[in-house]
Amino acid sequence: MTTPAHERGRKLIQLYRRGVGGERENAGRLLATHLRAHDLTLYDLDPSLPVSQDVRALEAWRESAALLVKLGTPEQDEVLTQLVDAEDLTQAELERVLAATDLEKLVRLRAEGWAYSDALEAADFERAGQGLTPAEVLPHAGPLAERVRAALRERHGALTRPQRLLRAANPLTAHLFLGFVESVGGRGARLTEDGVSVRLSPDQLARVRTLMATYGEGLTQQALRQAEALALEKGREHP
Structure with missing residues (x-):
């Protein structure tokens, strides 16, 4: 939902996040007053935030959480390009991102850069990525993209x-x-x-x-x- 009250609230959230010192405190007070005046919660303004009028909840906000709520929307492909490199995902969040990711497409997009770093041919990585499964990716460590890369190295090693x-x-x-x-x-x-x-x-x-x-x-x-x-x-x- 988008109303003038929602737009005003979102602008105040941005001011709070970007502000420092007195500017930040002032934005926080204005936001708290705005939420109470219009019977809104932080969730109403941003689905990645809790159902609360407590401005302190913004301190625990993560960009990844804001991106995760866009999975399953027309913006999914755009946010996935950021989420595959996110380092702060929980295991459950990582599995959500993995389920939404076309692994072979990710390999095609990253193959050239990965291959250059590993002194291999991009085509080798693309061949290794054919039919790559979540079960091969999850056991590795790091962001999803790094896990995919590690799984590709294993596959490439097994092939060569x-x-x-x-x-x-x-x-x-x-x-x-x-x-x-x-x-x-x-x-x-x-x-x-x-x-x-x-x-x-x-x-x-x-x-x-x-x-x-x-x-x-x-x-x-x-x-x-x-x-x-x-x-x-x-x-x-x-x-």
Whole structure:
């Protein structure tokens, strides 16, 4: 609803928010008087505010709350561009914004900037964003846009560095694989019963296999000799 009383009240709210010192106090007194005179509440003037005539409620006002009330209105697309970067949303508010956001569209709009920062191609981010789901976004931290970006990094990593299993016949070979994997930048390496599970790109996988073929036997013999020497040393310490 918009009446002269509503318009006057909204102007007084703006004066209160922007004012300092005596100017702010004066705007607050005028606003309180105006609300009582016209039987209005703060909510009547701004749906992001409580149903109250207590001007002190303005102290707890958040811009994000004012934007959230516009979800589901013709202004939704405009306010979403701000809400996806809001850092003060509660979990429930974040989920509301997420439900209203077209994730693939957000990725298309931000892909170039994100890709530049991460030294990737925008097309890579856009491909990773296809079919992105809220369940992939929510576990991350920060504003919604940053959560989407983190989810894209994970997806991009999974696409370019699929999970590999490097089979090892014994623990020594498995640990050699761990060392080679770390040297080429493999991600998420862990020992399994069959060897080493790790995310590697095709180039990284080829480098690991080349390293193992070139140095594996020599390192194995060196490690066995060192193990023998250590055993001999311990044996002599405890005759």
